[in-house]
Amino acid sequence: MADPSSYRPRPGDIPDTPGVYRFRDEHRRVIYVGKAKSLRQRLANYFQDLANLHPRTRSMVTTAASVEWTVVSTEVEALQLEYSWIKEYDPRFNVKYRDDKSYPYLAVTMGEEFPRVQVMRGHKKKGVRYFGPYAHAWAIRDTVDLLLRVFPVRTCSAGVFKNAARTGRPCLLGYIGKCSAPCVDRVSPEEHRELAEEFCDFVAGRTGTYLRRLEKRMTLAAEEMEYERAARLRDDIEALKKAMEKNAVVLADATDADLIAVAEDELEAAVQIFHVRGGRVRGQRGWVTDKVEEITTGALVEHALQQLYGEESGDAVPKEVLVPALPEPVEPVQQWLTGRRGANVSLRIPQRGDKKALMETVQRNAQQSLVLHKTKRASDLTTRSRALEEIADALDLDSAPLRIECYDISHLQGDDVVASMVVFEDGLARKSEYRRFQIKGFDGQDDVRSMHEVLSRRFRRYLAEKERTGEWTEEELKEDDGRPKRFAYPPQLVVVDGGQPQVRAAQRALDELGIDDIAVCGLAKRLEEVWLPGEDDPVVLPRTSEGLYLLQRVRDEAHRFAITYQRSKRAKRIRATPLDDVPGLGETRKQALIKHFGSVKKLRSATIDQICEVPGIGRKTAETVAVALAQAAPAAPAVNTATGEIMEDVEDGAPGTTAGSLGEPVTAGVPDDRRGQET
Numbered sequence: 001m002a003d004p005s006s007y008r009p010r011p012g013d014i015p016d017t018p019g020v021y022r023f024r025d026e027h028r029r030v031i032y033v034g035k036a037k038s039l040r041q042r043l044a045n046y047f048q049d050l051a052n053l054h055p056r057t058r059s060m061v062t063t064a065a066s067v068e069w070t071v072v073s074t075e076v077e078a079l080q081l082e083y084s085w086i087k088e089y090d091p092r093f094n095v096k097y098r099d100d101k102s103y104p105y106l107a108v109t110m111g112e113e114f115p116r117v118q119v120m121r122g123h124k125k126k127g128v129r130y131f132g133p134y135a136h137a138w139a140i141r142d143t144v145d146l147l148l149r150v151f152p153v154r155t156c157s158a159g160v161f162k163n164a165a166r167t168g169r170p171c172l173l174g175y176i177g178k179c180s181a182p183c184v185d186r187v188s189p190e191e192h193r194e195l196a197e198e199f200c201d202f203v204a205g206r207t208g209t210y211l212r213r214l215e216k217r218m219t220l221a222a223e224e225m226e227y228e229r230a231a232r233l234r235d236d237i238e239a240l241k242k243a244m245e246k247n248a249v250v251l252a253d254a255t256d257a258d259l260i261a262v263a264e265d266e267l268e269a270a271v272q273i274f275h276v277r278g279g280r281v282r283g284q285r286g287w288v289t290d291k292v293e294e295i296t297t298g299a300l301v302e303h304a305l306q307q308l309y310g311e312e313s314g315d316a317v318p319k320e321v322l323v324p325a326l327p328e329p330v331e332p333v334q335q336w337l338t339g340r341r342g343a344n345v346s347l348r349i350p351q352r353g354d355k356k357a358l359m360e361t362v363q364r365n366a367q368q369s370l371v372l373h374k375t376k377r378a379s380d381l382t383t384r385s386r387a388l389e390e391i392a393d394a395l396d397l398d399s400a401p402l403r404i405e406c407y408d409i410s411h412l413q414g415d416d417v418v419a420s421m422v423v424f425e426d427g428l429a430r431k432s433e434y435r436r437f438q439i440k441g442f443d444g445q446d447d448v449r450s451m452h453e454v455l456s457r458r459f460r461r462y463l464a465e466k467e468r469t470g471e472w473t474e475e476e477l478k479e480d481d482g483r484p485k486r487f488a489y490p491p492q493l494v495v496v497d498g499g500q501p502q503v504r505a506a507q508r509a510l511d512e513l514g515i516d517d518i519a520v521c522g523l524a525k526r527l528e529e530v531w532l533p534g535e536d537d538p539v540v541l542p543r544t545s546e547g548l549y550l551l552q553r554v555r556d557e558a559h560r561f562a563i564t565y566q567r568s569k570r571a572k573r574i575r576a577t578p579l580d581d582v583p584g585l586g587e588t589r590k591q592a593l594i595k596h597f598g599s600v601k602k603l604r605s606a607t608i609d610q611i612c613e614v615p616g617i618g619r620k621t622a623e624t625v626a627v628a629l630a631q632a633a634p635a636a637p638a639v640n641t642a643t644g645e646i647m648e649d650v651e652d653g654a655p656g657t658t659a660g661s662l663g664e665p666v667t668a669g670v671p672d673d674r675r676g677q678e679t
């Protein structure tokens with residue numbers, strides 16, 4: 001591990017200008033590439049106290065052995081050079097694109113004497129018109145198969161074309177009418193090129209004019225009693241409409257735009273792009289990004305734009321690019337896109353209307369893509385085995401922890417304090433063994449004490465059930481897989497959601513019960529550090545570690561299960577109010593009224609003018625509220641029977657939250673059919 005001070009350049013040697021910098025390791029390999037508006041200010045951030053750096057940044061600067069930079073004139077040049085170096089060096093600490101495949105395009109080789117329609121991947125070539133990209137090549141072939149009936153353009157390879165010309169016999173498509181057979185001179189080069197032009201116009205979205213032209217020709221043929229020709233034109237129109245249905249209209253103003261959405265967590269991000277041309281979705285692509293470096297959503301968008309347009313020709317950049325967050329700063333990126341297109345490009349966040357609705361659809365696709373990726377990753381046996389081995393090595397365990405239990409505390413400003421216990425076996429969630437705890441009996445703001453109480457109760461049950469194993473019947477003792485029921489099956493590793501204080505509390509609970517064969521660790525949310533009992537420094541697992549990924553999944557599941565239970569308890573404390581019967585008064589304005597006055601009782605005593613002071617409440621609504629409260633029972637309860645206030649979700653550890661009280665566990669008295677269920 002290198003000391004960053006050993007290769008830190010003097011501040012006066014670093015120029016205060018835009019540029020691109022490279023960190024190299026001891027073998028002179030480039031491990032990170034970045035750009036900056038001011039090289040001096042940016043590089044100074046890397047050489048501060050290591051304790052103040054994010055773990056990922058700290059790992060990078062201690063791996064590096066030198067840093068070098070290149071000065072450029074503008075931030076746009078810095079963006080271009082950064083992209084070129086990332087492609088050239090593939091630095092390990094930069095954002096990694098897990099899916100960097102080449103997407104298929106529908107291509108028409110207009111540069112040839114007889115243009116050909118085909119599927120193409122890779123770098124774009126001159127003289128070829130591209131449409132897409134598409135997620136799958138079969139989607140292109142299905143569309144082309146429908147269009148060839150109307151636009152019988154050549155689709156065969158050069159070898160097949162030459163062989164047909166030599167023998168004087170067309171291929172099968174020529175015989176069935178899906179190729180105009182220019183190879184045997186059925187059409188001239190000019191006529192075939194005109195067909196190809198019409199094909200391109202139709203695929204590009206200029207469909208209305210051509211369909212109207214066909215309909216007129218069909219009507220004219222019918223009037224002239226050329227019914228066979230009219231029937232063929234009718235079938236052509238139906239084929240074209242069927243092809244158009246594959247690309248539904250999403251923007252009525254025939255907009256050309258790319259929509260980019262990002263779904264992310266601490267470790268990974270899924271990027272989804274919809275290509276809209278002529279108001280229709282013409283293509284879709286996406287990839288999963290491994291967040292090797294600490295990065296914002298805006299920076300992820302910037303990397304996605306580089307990936308998307310870095311090697312594309314200008315016509316691939318649309319007039320409008322819609323994103324969930326803007327890069328910082330946005331001006332160089334916008335100038336770069338404008339330079340790639342050769343005309344102005346609008347880079348913005350959609351705020352309303354059809355474009356915002358479509359962006360929500362793209363966002364849902366990104367979320368599903370991330371969930372699917374995580375599901376596939378979690379279900380892979382080899383990956384799970386590697387994760388368990390990495391955890392065992394990092395925590396110095398004798399064997400892989402085949403059963404992991406994780407605990408989390410959840411509450412709302414000291415009320416409804418609950419805890420969750422989730423179980424992972426062989427790297428997979430075992431929901432039938434989840435448990436929920438109710439904590440009450442003392443007042444205070446002590447999450448640590450709550451954690452100690454939960455662990456003590458869980459393992460007291462374990463010891464008690466372990467002692468009475470011999471007294472139980474076989475039905476009580478065994479589940480379907482032959483293992484002990486209830487708490488009698490101990491974990492190899494206990495994970496708590498928190499840092500040093502929570503870990504110490506958990507270890508103290510085990511020590512007081514005389515349990516010394518169960519390992520304990522904690523996973524802190526902010527920096528994803530693994531804390532061990534009795535250690536002053538955390539264990540920092542590698543950013544790409546499958547072990548860290550598994551621990552995060554376990555921790556996040558415990559947090560989700562605790563929040564779900566806490567919300568269900570809170571809902572039981574919220575009673576109906578007379579405001580529920582006020583017509584036209586929604587939840588937002590009801591909450592605003594209760595929050596402003598503190599309780600329904602105080603609201604009832606307020607004047608109409610005082611009610612009008614609440615944001616969003618007009619005089620007519622205030623009069624309606626006053627009448628409804630006057631007609632209601634005078635002893636109507638407040639929304640929250642404990643505080644009389646509208647409550648908001650507060651996660652564990654947030655400023656102002658409190659821990660709950662200690663008492664009997666819910667699990668001890670909850671029927672078996674309720675155990676482990678989500679509330």
